[in-house]
Amino acid sequence: MPKDSGIGAATRRREDARFLLGSGRYSDDISLLNQTYAVFARSEVANGIIKTVDTSEAEKMPGVVTVFTGEDFVDVGGNPAGWLINSRNGEPMKEPKRPVLAHGKVRHVGDAYAAVIAETEQQARDAAEKINADIKELPAVIDMASALSGSNFVHDEIGTNQCYDWGWIEDNREATDNAIKNAHHVTTLELVNNRLVPNAMEPRCSIADYNPANDDYTLYTTSQNPHLTRLLISAFVLGIPENKLTVVSPDVGGGFGSKIYHYGEEALVLAAAKRIKRPVRWTATRSESFMTDAHGRDHATKIELALDKDNNFLAFRTETMANVGAYLSNFSTVTPTILHGTLMAGNYAVPNVYVNVKTVFTNTAPVDAYRGAGRPEATYSLERVIDKAATELGLDPTNLRRQNFIKSDQFPYVTAAGLNYDVGDYDAVMDRLEHHADLKGFAKRRKKSEAKGKLRGLGINSYIEACGIAPSNLIGTLGARVGLYDAATIRVNATGNISVMVGAHSHGQGHETAFPQIVADLLGVDPNNVEIVHGDTSKIPFGMGTYGSRSLAVCGSAIVRGVEKIISKGKKIAAHMMETTDDKVDFDEGVFSVRGTNKTVSFGDVALKAYIPHDFPIEDIEPGLEETAFYDPQNFTYPAGAYACEVEVDPETGQVTIESFTAADDFGNIINPMIVEGQVHGGLAQGIGQALLEGCVYDEDGQLISASYMDYTMPRAADLPSFIVDHTVRTPSTDNPLGVKGCGEAGAIGSPPTVVNAVVDALRSADHDVTHIDMPLTPERVWAAMNN
Amino acid sequence: MYNFEFKQPKTISDAVNALESDEAQALGGGQTLIPTMKQRLASPSTLVSLTAIPEMKGICKNDDGSISIGGGTTHADVASHSDIFSGLKTLAENIGDAAVRNRGTIGGSLANNDPAACYPAAALSAGATIVTNNREISADDFFQGMFDTALEEDEIIVSVKFPNPSSSSYQKFVQPASRFAMVGVFLSNFGNKTRVAVTGASEGGVFRWSEAEAALNKNFSDDSIIDLSIDHKDMIEDIHASKEYRAHLVKVMTKRAVASAS
Numbered sequence A: 001m002p003k004d005s006g007i008g009a010a011t012r013r014r015e016d017a018r019f020l021l022g023s024g025r026y027s028d029d030i031s032l033l034n035q036t037y038a039v040f041a042r043s044e045v046a047n048g049i050i051k052t053v054d055t056s057e058a059e060k061m062p063g064v065v066t067v068f069t070g071e072d073f074v075d076v077g078g079n080p081a082g083w084l085i086n087s088r089n090g091e092p093m094k095e096p097k098r099p100v101l102a103h104g105k106v107r108h109v110g111d112a113y114a115a116v117i118a119e120t121e122q123q124a125r126d127a128a129e130k131i132n133a134d135i136k137e138l139p140a141v142i143d144m145a146s147a148l149s150g151s152n153f154v155h156d157e158i159g160t161n162q163c164y165d166w167g168w169i170e171d172n173r174e175a176t177d178n179a180i181k182n183a184h185h186v187t188t189l190e191l192v193n194n195r196l197v198p199n200a201m202e203p204r205c206s207i208a209d210y211n212p213a214n215d216d217y218t219l220y221t222t223s224q225n226p227h228l229t230r231l232l233i234s235a236f237v238l239g240i241p242e243n244k245l246t247v248v249s250p251d252v253g254g255g256f257g258s259k260i261y262h263y264g265e266e267a268l269v270l271a272a273a274k275r276i277k278r279p280v281r282w283t284a285t286r287s288e289s290f291m292t293d294a295h296g297r298d299h300a301t302k303i304e305l306a307l308d309k310d311n312n313f314l315a316f317r318t319e320t321m322a323n324v325g326a327y328l329s330n331f332s333t334v335t336p337t338i339l340h341g342t343l344m345a346g347n348y349a350v351p352n353v354y355v356n357v358k359t360v361f362t363n364t365a366p367v368d369a370y371r372g373a374g375r376p377e378a379t380y381s382l383e384r385v386i387d388k389a390a391t392e393l394g395l396d397p398t399n400l401r402r403q404n405f406i407k408s409d410q411f412p413y414v415t416a417a418g419l420n421y422d423v424g425d426y427d428a429v430m431d432r433l434e435h436h437a438d439l440k441g442f443a444k445r446r447k448k449s450e451a452k453g454k455l456r457g458l459g460i461n462s463y464i465e466a467c468g469i470a471p472s473n474l475i476g477t478l479g480a481r482v483g484l485y486d487a488a489t490i491r492v493n494a495t496g497n498i499s500v501m502v503g504a505h506s507h508g509q510g511h512e513t514a515f516p517q518i519v520a521d522l523l524g525v526d527p528n529n530v531e532i533v534h535g536d537t538s539k540i541p542f543g544m545g546t547y548g549s550r551s552l553a554v555c556g557s558a559i560v561r562g563v564e565k566i567i568s569k570g571k572k573i574a575a576h577m578m579e580t581t582d583d584k585v586d587f588d589e590g591v592f593s594v595r596g597t598n599k600t601v602s603f604g605d606v607a608l609k610a611y612i613p614h615d616f617p618i619e620d621i622e623p624g625l626e627e628t629a630f631y632d633p634q635n636f637t638y639p640a641g642a643y644a645c646e647v648e649v650d651p652e653t654g655q656v657t658i659e660s661f662t663a664a665d666d667f668g669n670i671i672n673p674m675i676v677e678g679q680v681h682g683g684l685a686q687g688i689g690q691a692l693l694e695g696c697v698y699d700e701d702g703q704l705i706s707a708s709y710m711d712y713t714m715p716r717a718a719d720l721p722s723f724i725v726d727h728t729v730r731t732p733s734t735d736n737p738l739g740v741k742g743c744g745e746a747g748a749i750g751s752p753p754t755v756v757n758a759v760v761d762a763l764r765s766a767d768h769d770v771t772h773i774d775m776p777l778t779p780e781r782v783w784a785a786m787n788n
Numbered sequence B: 001m002y003n004f005e006f007k008q009p010k011t012i013s014d015a016v017n018a019l020e021s022d023e024a025q026a027l028g029g030g031q032t033l034i035p036t037m038k039q040r041l042a043s044p045s046t047l048v049s050l051t052a053i054p055e056m057k058g059i060c061k062n063d064d065g066s067i068s069i070g071g072g073t074t075h076a077d078v079a080s081h082s083d084i085f086s087g088l089k090t091l092a093e094n095i096g097d098a099a100v101r102n103r104g105t106i107g108g109s110l111a112n113n114d115p116a117a118c119y120p121a122a123a124l125s126a127g128a129t130i131v132t133n134n135r136e137i138s139a140d141d142f143f144q145g146m147f148d149t150a151l152e153e154d155e156i157i158v159s160v161k162f163p164n165p166s167s168s169s170y171q172k173f174v175q176p177a178s179r180f181a182m183v184g185v186f187l188s189n190f191g192n193k194t195r196v197a198v199t200g201a202s203e204g205g206v207f208r209w210s211e212a213e214a215a216l217n218k219n220f221s222d223d224s225i226i227d228l229s230i231d232h233k234d235m236i237e238d239i240h241a242s243k244e245y246r247a248h249l250v251k252v253m254t255k256r257a258v259a260s261a262s
């Protein structure tokens, strides 16, 4: 086995050749014979009663084939929530219907209430402008607190804007209250986790093809999760049998969570293709992406940290309002609860944790999981309040964290928030951070900055996340309506090369490079002979897609299990070829051998034999060499890390620049360190974007103010320093055969509080009495904090 | 975008004739107009491109030392020309990105008079003359409020004549998302006289900060700015900056312009 290309090798990403040369094949690149174009009529108001939708003029426009309105979907199902969350009082959450097209009411700017199908996109757009909708505008429900107290409802039929009022863990509530009441010191902080627009580089695109001869459908769509999309459309929305619907997600240009979910546009193009018996396509404009992709974050939180007189943490208590927008997107109910509340012990041996989350409907776009999903919100609250406590008590923030860390000999450790952390070594990670970030040299660097007239700040953070979201039996008890295993089929072809069909979907993660490294390493073959097939429900086993840093831990483990089955069958074939029994056959580095003899056969010969079984004992061995494994883990994995950021603040303008950023992470075992580094870089860029730049803003009428790149600030290369990334601390996950944990979201989880801690530190160095600034830390906000 | 006719005349007079037809509009680099058309917010039936008219391109130094820049000259050409004074060079170098600079034109920028655009500050500060197909307009008369200028319908900016200041500076504080000017201050010093023009800040569009000019005419030093303040009442307020913050930035950027003028 060439060790420079197996597990642990920094192999270059093979998919980059096609991406960098512009030869990727994205949904929008697909062109079908006789195709038509869909364009949606979307609400310009945040809340309104649809009195009439007159399509007669639109239908007469040139090139128009057909027009749909909400009326056409009254008798089909709605797009469901994938997770049932119960309120503290035991009541189930409120689940208003999310129709394919709005009917009766529009509920956010961009809510689609009609669609035109025409011969060209231009014609469809022209005709959509001729749809005469009489929509009576109503006052918008935007602010979460007023949404909860008011009587103007986003969904009249549920009579409240509260989806649920969740407590975690309800049995710990009283003990937590008492710990806070009796504590030596309590630090309180109110903060906002700013709403974000996902901004995948590729806008959403869906193309439906209907074949009347067989009454079956193909949907090409930008999905992180093609099997889930198919399941939702089949079981809930349109009722198309699963075996009559193929969902294909070819190359996808970024998702960050926003493409996990099923969207109404997918159902619309399918229904339209069936009605007109021609392919129907739709690609979002960038404006549509801003208005209708599920947004991220949007929490308002009050957090309290109680400490004893020796600065030991006694309790964390949080009250959060989480915005779900106008409709429940598929995972919008689990993101602010299970994915957030369970992480509220952080990396700390704290005896009491209580989390209360009220999730609120508003007249805004749906909000759902976005890179990190709940865990960035948890980390941000924890790591900001810890820094504030350190300030109040005059303690070194690093030491305060270290003092309260769960120690490496305490694992497995069941936290007060209910998770069972299997392994970790937070002090070791912090050691790496202190080394790389040269924390000791900070005072000197601050002096240098001051000589230039700049304020310098240092921010530290430690984070933990739960990845590889699973296991199915546990999440089932927590309300999940889906399983969260994954699956892989290993098909060894007759000539010895290998096709691996996986349930995970790659849209930037580099699976096509990393997964073959695993297979190649285990089978002792060249990774270039291993091909990954993903994103097509007619080719791959029923897996659950990619999100939550789960692909390697869950699907990678399914690959391992599948390869183990291949080896075990290969041994039977080899035993037959070498006239022995399989218990006497060993397999190593691509060679089967009979123990204690010099008899061997190669993996390639065994593969060939499997498909040309002329002399097989067919009663004992089936022909072929292909195995499928489903893998359902026992637990989450728990990557953890410590980050440091140094900033300079221009005291005259409030402008923040990031001078250095260091990330030390423990991702367990690593398959490809180069890909890991790239994932961390991307996550850091997004987290720094959230901290300094990005903010999705609705005005009080529900108009989206930050609706284009003229007003929504994306991070650019020039905004970022050259990152220092370390992942040499590796405590292998005890739960999966690879010992891996997941790295896709870490950077976005750990960086926002690090940056904010640094800016607050910078301002305090100039005697500004600032304890917190809400993100994004725009120049104006920082200036205002210095001058209020 | 709606359909439109496209014309590319070779002379100014052909362009003027072409513009006389109903709903015809001049097209410079298209960096503002084309995105607006894509959003279907503008729908001219004819676009008259000004980019193939040789008389409207290029930069030359006049006998009186002033600089004439053709109305169809791109930001990139201004940024790289050796006769351009330092403030103007900095300004052109920092507009948008390379693609915008290679297409966008000074004529288009001035005609559009976006309240956050950079060129209006330079023209007003340096006391430039806007030369059109039928008259010359001084910068002091040209800018008439947000997106409003002294141009008549179908009037074309043929060139812009800039007096050559002895020192100048452009200090741009960028709006974080668009990277247009949230506040941009252009300072031109003509030895005994300083002119300070501010863009990005005011509801009324680009303006001259006369108090700062008076103070600097007495003593050309950034100390002269320290005790000044500018009323925030008429400043722009949006999600990026309050009126107060913009007023504050006007002062800071002016101070920096004085300190860096060269």
Ligand SMILES: Cc1cc2nc3c(=O)[nH]c(=O)nc-3n(C[C@H](O)[C@H](O)[C@H](O)COP(=O)(O)OP(=O)(O)OC[C@H]3O[C@@H](n4cnc5c(N)ncnc54)[C@H](O)[C@@H]3O)c2cc1C
Pocket: B025, B026, B027, B028, B029, B030, B031, B032, B033, B034, B050, B071, B072, B094, B095, B096, B097, B100, B103, B104, B105, B106, B107, B108, B109, B111, B112, B114, B116, B117, B118, B119, B155, B156, B157, B158, B178, B179, B180, B181
């Ligand atoms: C991403 C991006 C970033 C940008 N950043 C900045 C920035 O930082 N600072 C800044 O100042 N600008 C910025 N711009 C705007 C840019 O400078 C444009 O080039 C400029 O505003 C318009 O010039 P244009 O030649 O493209 O004009 P066009 O878009 O072609 O036309 C604009 C308007 O001017 C009219 N017009 C064009 N030429 C003439 C003429 N010669 N005479 C009369 N009328 C004419 C047109 O009819 C139209 O109404 C940016 C643009 C983009 C797309």
